[in-house]
Amino acid sequence: AQTIHQWPVAEIKAVGSPLSLGCTIKGKSSPNLYWYWQATGGTLQQLFYSITVGQVESVVQLNLSASRPKDDQFILSTEKLLLSHSGFYLCAWNRANTEVFFGKGTRLTVV
């Protein structure tokens, strides 16, 4: 069975500090990977997607970056957090045109 693991579960970070959120998918080779984000009171929106290792496409510009260093790993990061980065981050995956599966998410609070 496929599993998706996100870390950390929650973070409280200071404005201007760096951030790294991670996501690992086990049990499925060559998945499509996605990062979604929901600001408090906002809607879930796709930030990045990756179809293959080393290739990441940006969908929304939020002064964040994403990388896919391994087939099963997707990293979201920034060197300087903004207050507006607070929210709920979800990693997701699928294969071809199948259902999209989501992780449990990371709650980020920037203070």
Next chain:
Amino acid sequence: GDSVTQTEGPVTVSESESLIINCTYSATSIAYPNLFWYVRYPGEGLQLLLKVITAGQKGSSRGFEATYNKETTSFHLQKASVQESDSAVYYCALGEPSGSWQLIFGSGTQLTVMP
């Protein structure tokens, strides 16, 4: 652009009552959008509840139903008799199976079912 509008929460109903969560969509850049209802139970990840890919068809799961109505651009979620275990956040979404597989979500509806 593409968008989804759904019932604003929170919504509170009593067990065994009927439920409807409204969802309407606008799909200007997607010719044949797929429509979805996702649910997030407390402490769990977002999971697919049901999906419909063809206009006029109905999807159902766990006692919930939704019909893809292209004329009214709606995809309302209904259940005849809710249970306390249905308490969760429900998201309506549209998407197109393509490279980015971008899902456009509504803002979510927090449902609380009272015993």
